[in-house]
Amino acid sequence: METEAPQHPPWYLEPFEGESISHYFGRFRRQEIVNISAPGSLSRKAGIGTALSRWEKFRFNPRPTQKELEAMAKLIGVEVSKLEALCPPKGVLMVTCSTRLCAVCYREAPYHRIHWQFQSTEYCEKHQLPLISRCPACDEKFPLPSEWKDGNCQRCGMKFTSMKKRQIIAKEKRAKRLGIRSDSKSV
Numbered sequence: 001m002e003t004e005a006p007q008h009p010p011w012y013l014e015p016f017e018g019e020s021i022s023h024y025f026g027r028f029r030r031q032e033i034v035n036i037s038a039p040g041s042l043s044r045k046a047g048i049g050t051a052l053s054r055w056e057k058f059r060f061n062p063r064p065t066q067k068e069l070e071a072m073a074k075l076i077g078v079e080v081s082k083l084e085a086l087c088p089p090k091g092v093l094m095v096t097c098s099t100r101l102c103a104v105c106y107r108e109a110p111y112h113r114i115h116w117q118f119q120s121t122e123y124c125e126k127h128q129l130p131l132i133s134r135c136p137a138c139d140e141k142f143p144l145p146s147e148w149k150d151g152n153c154q155r156c157g158m159k160f161t162s163m164k165k166r167q168i169i170a171k172e173k174r175a176k177r178l179g180i181r182s183d184s185k186s187v
């Protein structure tokens with residue numbers, strides 16, 4: 001039996017599971033049909049001032065209001081609940097001074113996860129590896145996920161998918177500092 005497909009506008013973009021709002025809107029704005037380089041421009045089209053610029057930087061103080069989410073959802077043709085899922089849960093503190101990455105997760109599915117930016121998430125639970133926020137090759141800080149177009153360091157070009165080794169080194173260093181043996185099985 002055929003089910004009726006939901007009516008989506010041509011610029012509709014399905015969010016990935018656990019994707020961060022910054023990464024999602026980077027993808028959304030870069031679509032050929034949209035092609036809006038500044039988050040503020042899209043935000044103003046939705047009539048919510050420059051709120052999206054803050055969200056893309058993981059600044060959630062104040063949190064998005066229902067009205068703001070509804071206005072943005074209407075503009076881009078995405079359900080409000082899907083927009084909410086791109087944001088951190090209430091009460092969760094965010095890291096805003098750096099952008100975090102688990103290279104192994106990224107190799108599995110190339111997008112930035114919202115939970116990497118939670119202050120409480122220093123480790124990737126799935127891979128038992130510390131998250132990194134700088135390029136292992138040139139030490140450049142990772143840009144905001146909204147700018148993760150090609151999945152590599154913008155300075156030296158190293159691919160995010162090749163950065164696992166640095167996470168392992170960080171894990172070993174950390175274990176040494178704490179005086180415990182690194183459990184190589186879980187890597």
Ligand SMILES: [Zn+2]
Nearest residue numbers: 102105124127
């Ligand atoms: Zn991971």
Ligand SMILES: [Zn+2]
Nearest residue numbers: 135138153156
């Ligand atoms: Zn680099």
